[in-house]
Amino acid sequence: MPHPPPGVPTWVDLGTADLPDATRFYAELFGWEADVSGEEYGGYTTFRLDGHAAAGAGPLFGEGQPTAWSMYLATDDADAVAARVEAAGGKVLVAPFDVMYQGRMATFLDQAGAPFSVWQPGSMRGADVFDVPGALTWNELATRDVEGSAAFYGAVFGWLGREIELGGRPYLSWELDGATIAGMKEMDETCPDDLLPHWMVHFAVIDCDGAAAYARSLGGTVLRAPTDLPIGRCALLQDPQGGAFSILQSVNA
Template sequence: MTQPMPGVPNWVDLGTSDLGDAIRFYTQLFGWEAEISGEEYGGYTTFYLDGRATAGAGPLFGEGQQTAWSTYIATDDADSVALRVEAAGGKVLVPPFDVMYQGRMAAFLDQSGAPFSVWQSGTMKGADVFDLPGALTWNELITRDVEGSAAFYGEVFGWVARESNAGDYIVWEHRGQTIAGLQPMDHAWPHDLPPHWMISFAVIDCDDSAGYAQSLGGRLVTPPVDLPIGRYSMIQDPQGGMFSILQAG
């Protein structure tokens, strides 16, 4: 990953049905420290890795919402992004709004229905650390509409889709830097699984971390497996939130 700049993923957070248990699970798994905000922020929790902001978590507010991680993409103008999203065939779920003095955000669906958000920084710029063990290291869109998604994110953020050396996997570049991935959903994926953004946290030892996640109440969706970029496992937290861990190769 790269450090946050407009058009690059810069934050992830978890909406969860049990914030207290999520704090227990993730602080133990990744060695994070949790700072819980006051009532004006609804108990939103910021996780820190060695004193540096790395991710967030908060309770679910909408009826019927499922526990899930969200990807935020940095922008210097959330309102302009909202206009481009609609013009490109996406949908504005939550129009841009100010989060006190910390920044401005909005939430969207892309043209295939995958949710994502943007963050326009104020006093809070996003994550302070990437790629180290316990920190965000990769974001990838998993979708059946590869061509449509390549066009959508190109129009909204100026991303360029490139073929990779890993089969049909696609990487997105922005201003000459690789910043995210696109995984096509073929027949092997459950037919009722909706398109979504998956996030990966870096770990020192994928097998040890996967086993530890299980001991904390998580479930291995994909047991540790070797990929061209390293050793990888997909995990479901105790409330059903999906994320991945990656040991760099």
């Protein structure tokens, strides 16, 4: 299938405190097969769904770094994105660098402190599969600065925000060239004060309730029970190492 154009989510990966156990958990939950790279890539693992690249995972390298999923936006010029991030009030955490012949990447904080990355493809294009059970289906920014974030991503990637209502709460749907590509919600009083702005990744499932129960049986935690939304049924989960992610049963499933 065609890979996402610049400015659109193209890849997600997990930095985890226990790569073998995370591999066990996600392989069982989503039916992924683990393709482990050589030592030159630090054991980075590509999760494949029916042979197609769906997501990645690797060990943590920074002391005190939490287990977490990261979202990558496609770009054809990581260095130009870095310049626009700084001009828009964000911060370059990891300057653009080459991942051998696979591609070029960089990691940033937006103006409110939410981390995200970009991927300039080489031989590795990004995910090969989206929007099917076991694959990435949605990315959502949770932030306390909705207005500032709308301006930031608009300036850096050309996104246009469209206000909608989702589950009785205001919600911003982001569009690029007429296509809906991501969403944003405001972190309200129900969010802990120490919870930082972040991007949440959503994986498609056939049965949200069944997948949530199965994740619990594998050692995961259900942080928010399956809930009906206009777009489908969604649950917030946590893997055994503490990595948070969501699952979404589409209304079309």
